[in-house]
Amino acid sequence: MDAKAAGNSVHFYATMNVDKASVRRPAVSLQCSPVFRKERKNLQLLVSRNAGQKAGSRIELPAAGVSCSYKKFPGSTLDTESLWSSFDNGLMLKDKSQEIASFLDGRCIYLVGMMGSGKTTVGRILADVLGYCFRDSDKLVEQACGKSVAELFQLYGEGYFREKESEALRTLSLMHRLVVSTGGGAVVRPINWKYMRRGITVYIDVPLEALAKRISAVGTASRPLLHHESGDAYTKALTRLSTLFEERADDYANANARVSLENMAAKMGHRDVSNLTPSIIAIEALEQIEYYLKQKEGTNL
Ligand SMILES: Nc1ncnc2c1ncn2[C@@H]1O[C@H](COP(=O)(O)OP(=O)(O)O)[C@@H](O)[C@H]1O
Numbered sequence: 001m002d003a004k005a006a007g008n009s010v011h012f013y014a015t016m017n018v019d020k021a022s023v024r025r026p027a028v029s030l031q032c033s034p035v036f037r038k039e040r041k042n043l044q045l046l047v048s049r050n051a052g053q054k055a056g057s058r059i060e061l062p063a064a065g066v067s068c069s070y071k072k073f074p075g076s077t078l079d080t081e082s083l084w085s086s087f088d089n090g091l092m093l094k095d096k097s098q099e100i101a102s103f104l105d106g107r108c109i110y111l112v113g114m115m116g117s118g119k120t121t122v123g124r125i126l127a128d129v130l131g132y133c134f135r136d137s138d139k140l141v142e143q144a145c146g147k148s149v150a151e152l153f154q155l156y157g158e159g160y161f162r163e164k165e166s167e168a169l170r171t172l173s174l175m176h177r178l179v180v181s182t183g184g185g186a187v188v189r190p191i192n193w194k195y196m197r198r199g200i201t202v203y204i205d206v207p208l209e210a211l212a213k214r215i216s217a218v219g220t221a222s223r224p225l226l227h228h229e230s231g232d233a234y235t236k237a238l239t240r241l242s243t244l245f246e247e248r249a250d251d252y253a254n255a256n257a258r259v260s261l262e263n264m265a266a267k268m269g270h271r272d273v274s275n276l277t278p279s280i281i282a283i284e285a286l287e288q289i290e291y292y293l294k295q296k297e298g299t300n301l
């Protein structure tokens with residue numbers, strides 16, 4: 001059996017021996033959610049099945065031994081179960097976003113959390129499934145000033161950047177239907193909360209060790225606050241992140257909803273958070289937003 005992604009679907013084809021001739025015919029097609037559609041370019045399916053399939057016999061896909069190489073996650077070979085999980089995740093994202101969309105009523109979602117916590121990565125997925133636009137407050141500052149965040153810190157200092165960050169958040173707070181990835185330090189200024197409170201704030205809570213691992217893998221050039229310590233990249237990042245987190249922990253706790261990767265990993269029986277994909281985290285974010293809307297606002301979802 002082989003498979004081909006096309007349009008909104010993945011089509012599976014069965015090759016059978018009929019009267020000694022090899023016949024390839026469509027077996028089954030699966031509709032894909034928008035999230036999966038977007039990612040399907042990266043999916044290569046290699047489907048192996050025992051030879052000798054009789055013409056007309058029913059094909060049971062889960063038993064077909066589907067193996068996938070998913071280029072977005074280098075080196076990972078997903079088994080059949082994971083293939084279905086990625087379908088499931090796409091469907092769950094779509095379902096959950098549809099459930100809460102009308103109750104959000106166009107309100108913006110502000111993602112807060114430490115540097116590298118996945119605000120941008122998860123934010124893009126959320127915007128996609130909710131039919132919202134995605135905005136990154138750092139990018140807005142960079143566009144307004146014509147300089148990178150690192151240059152702004154270097155040329156004018158952190159205070160100047162924080163002013164510009166507040167201006168960007170004020171501008172964003174006047175808009176609707178946005179998922180906003182905020183800079184990790186946006187939470188320290190009370191005025192920013194005034195702006196973000198016009199929408200729903202979600203804290204992505206990632207263990208510092210995982211953050212240091214991610215950040216040391218991509219480098220600290222674009223994150224000036226992590227650029228000064230001595231030592232190897234991981235230890236430098238972890239030391240600085242720990243200090244910053246101590247200063248900010250209470251501010252992050254102000255968010256309306258919290259997505260704790262540690263709690264998620266524990267619930268799913270994972271030893272650490274490294275198996276939690278951005279899609280799974282986005283689903284949890286939608287769950288937590290729903291919980292907030294139900295509990296805190298008394299919405300009857
Ligand atoms: N769930 C995840 N698992 C592993 N790596 C992730 C995950 N989410 C994000 N990353 C990676 O971590 C880095 C920082 O993510 P990013 O979304 O830019 O964070 P932020 O916007 O909060 O600074 C990126 O290299 C990204 O690919």
Ligand SMILES: O=C(O)C1=C[C@@H](OP(=O)(O)O)[C@@H](O)[C@H](O)C1
Pocket residue numbers: 113114115116119138149182183184185186222223224225
């Ligand atoms: O934590 C912080 O103070 C900062 C986080 C950065 O954004 P990300 O959280 O997107 O990396 C950026 O705003 C700036 O480097 C300062």
